[in-house]
Amino acid sequence: MPAANRLSRNLRKILLITALSGLAGLMIGVVRAGENNFAIEAAYGALTGTIIGCGCTCFEFIGFSNSRLRAARRLPPVALLIGRTLAYSLVILFGLGISSVLVGDVLPWQEPEFSEVFLISATVAFFMSGAVEVTRLLGSEATLSLVSGRYNTPRLETRVVLFADLVGSTALAEKIGELEFHVFLQDVALDLAGPIEDTRGAVHRYVGDAVIVTWPLESGVKQADCLSCALEMHRTLATHASRYRKRFGTEPSLRVALHCGQVAAGEIGDWKKEIALLGDTMNTTARIERASKTLGSDTVLSDALVKHLPEQARTSLRRLPDYEAHGKQEPLRLWTTKT
Structure with a gap:
């Protein structure tokens, strides 16, 4: 029963974060959209946000923060920070790429500003990973309470x-x-x-x-x-x-x-x-x-x-x-x- 409860709670967290990420992506797409491509930009933003949210939370709950994976829990904070940054960066780039394919757009790595996009993705992933490590250090309840x-x-x-x-x-x-x-x-x-x-x-x-x-x-x-x-x-x-x-x-x-x-x-x-x-x-x-x-x-x-x-x-x-x-x-x- 406890294991089933844990699985159910983690699934709810994944779905909630995925939904919020998709909503955030939709809002970004709407802000970026012009008059002629409103629907495409909105769909691109929502899809990208959904993929990124789902991918990052799955990595987190199944891998990095899985209390049953002792090897992952024993890794030094620096190793976890680097691992999360790489994993999250790949998820972000994958989300951008698959969304581009589905809406018929140019792939991110085929665009001139790809290096800039990757740098931004890695920076976002780094700060996300840092936030997770701080939460692990203090505990989720204490972190939220202190913030x-x-x-x-x-x-x-x-x-x-x-x-x-x-x-x-x-x-x-x-x-x-x-x-x-x-x-x-x-x-x-x-x-x-x-x-x-x-x-x-x-x-x-x-x-x-x-x-x-x-x-x-x-x-x-x-x-x-x-x-x-x-x-x-x-x-x-x-x-x-x-x-x-x-x-x-x-x-x-x-x-x-x-x-x-x-x-x-x-x-x-x-x-x-x-x-x-x-x-x-x-x-x-x-x-x-x-x-x-x-x-x-x-x-x-x-x-x-x-x-x-x-x-x-x-x-x-x-x-x-x-x-x-x-x-x-x-x-x-x-x-x-x-x-």
């Missing part, structure tokens, strides 16, 4: 928060060394990217050997996506256990805590900005993660979150003993999965 200024002034939001922490990471780091442990963490992060993407989660930040994922409350609980993410994280690491044993001599396992509540979200920093999430919800989630170790459960949910989950999801849970958390006046009511 739009959404969190320039702190605001209160209700979110689902997931803490996933590696078990036994300190001992493993001492055993295999810091550099090899970093490779191990990168492998785990790549494997966890799939479940997070499939459930529409957003990585808030990586903290050492832990990852913090968030959802707006409604989207996180509507189909129990937050719980599905936690369970899929465990399944994904179990599926690749043999690969980890062969490379690192151990199998990664997680302790996952889930909670929901109000957080104060806002920008922090000047030259290096990030979206910070602060408040009792974040602190409580960290305490729930520590409780999971004490209670011997790899997935622990707060009672506050469970109340928001669909009935079908709640039937798969069982109560844990109340947990006396440091700094809390009332004990935490916690839940875990039955299996």
